[in-house]
Amino acid sequence: MMKCKKSNLMITFLVGFALILPFLLTACAGQEKDGKEDSESTGKEPLKVALLLDGNIKDGGWNQLPYEGLMKAVNELGIVGDYTELIPQNEIVAVMRDYANKGYDVIIANGYTFSDALLQVSEEYPDIKFIGTNVPNAGPNLATARIQYGVNGDLAALLLGTMTKTKKVGYVCAVESPQMECEVGNMKKKLQEIDPEIELKGVYTGDWSDVNKAKQAATSLADDGVDIIINNIDGATAAVAQMAKEKGIHVVGWSGDEVGLDPDTILTSMLIRNDIVVYAAIQKILAGGYTPGQSIQFGLDSGALGFGTFGNAVSQETIEMLKKETEGIMNGTIQVNTAVNGWD
Incomplete structure (x- = not known):
């Protein structure tokens, strides 16, 4: 689990020989023109996001990229991120419930292997936001986000x-x-x-x-x-x-x-590019845009699909x-x- 904190800096200036004037300047890195606010400045707890994967985060693609999208959100958006990889199908529901019972705000699962569990567990925890990336169908408390296949x-x-x-x-x-x-x-x-x-x-x-x-x-x-x-x-x-x-x-x-x-x-x-899909989904939630039942597709214009680097041949x-x-x-x-x- 990772938590990004921003520190306050107090700078005291000595002015004159007998007069001391204290000035307190608070600076929060990453809170510039984008309007992001961290938990210390707002008094709110950071968004807690859990990511479920059925493969290895070092597989070079399908599972590694969602993980990288989560880590990017941890570093850039100030969320708390946790993940579980290599989840056997018969343990998916238990892992999902465990994150829900630990108070995570958002649970994301990547791939159609998680489809049934997402539909089931999302209805058991109506106060938690559930997102399935590259899963077939949304539900009453489940949104989906995927690339445009074909x-x-x-x-x-x-x-x-x-x-x-x-x-x-x-x-x-x-x-x-x-x-x-x-x-x-x-x-x-x-x-x-x-x-x-x-x-x-x-x-x-x-x-x-x-x-x-x-x-x-x-x-x-x-x-x-x-x-x-x-x-x-x-x-x-x-x-x-x-x-x-x-x-x-x-x-x-x-x-x-x-x-x-x-x-x-x-x-x-x-x-x-499931890293783009996961990161965009978290951004949307932070902006108050979570909509259960909604399915979002990412096309070529998003950079989430298409050709990668070309080889020498x-x-x-x-x-x-x-x-x-x-x-x-x-x-x-x-x-x-x-x-x-x-x-x-």
């Missing part, structure tokens, strides 16, 4: 379709889901527009964090002639890239910006083409499907 699928397919030499591209994911169906649907559509002969192959491992399974799945795709593989398994991009390097093929990351792991093998990453000409596609989606001249079946 956009990354279109953009990734344009890159893959442009750069593949074997006309076989693929992806590794954990499970089939409505949001992944949206992404894959857009990939197929874009690839057909580029070249109807390009094949898209997918392998589902059944586990979001098993690196060995991810590498095995990627290897099977490579052995089948796939020369660009999207990795959507938490923390597995380095292992997949190692295999790809040995076989002379390429990888695209998904969620965090992972090109730095191997700039020659990794073409780019399709970002899911991506030409400047290709980058410019991808930027034009991104701009077209943003200004509406290029339409992509962003509807997720069963989601708000």
Whole structure:
């Protein structure tokens, strides 16, 4: 748990030989033109926020980014932040209730794994604010915030379709889901527009964090002639890239910006900036904007999705083409499907 405090400075000036005039100046760092006030100056307790994650905060993306968003809010917004990572599904409700019973003002859970527990526990504690990031549906005491699914699928397919030499591209994911169906649907559509002969192959491992399974799945795709593989398994991009390097093929990351792991093998990453989502949700609450039942989507204009850093194998000409596609989606001249079946 972290708590940000701001200190008061008393400066006493001696003026003249016989006269002492005390002046008390109070300065609070970070409380400048943005109007933020800390707990000491307002007499109010700082907002207490708990974050629940089903994975590792060092996975490079899906779980690490929400954690970083929480820490940014601790450092910049003066909140108290706590988190629990690697929560097994059968313990989610207990962990959520524990934070509620400890007096936390806001409970945020990241990912659709938490959907049922959020709906259940949020109704048990009506005085606490609940937010599900990247979960399907809001509820009577639950707001949701997520990226706009489908956009990354279109953009990734344009890159893959442009750069593949074997006309076989693929992806590794954990499970089939409505949001992944949206992404894959857009990939197929874009690839057909580029070249109807390009094949898209997918392998589902059944586990979001098993690196060995991810590498095995990627290897099977490579052995089948796939020369660009999207990795959507938490923390597995380095292992997949190692295999790809040995076989002379390429990888695209998904969620965090992972090109730095191997700039020659990794073409780019399709970002899911859950740090932006979490930070914005906390800002909204501090501004009095919490609305139960509301679902907010973050698009390209927020910086929460789209391309990350490009690797060495991506030409400047290709980058410019991808930027034009991104701009077209943003200004509406290029339409992509962003509807997720069963989601708000």
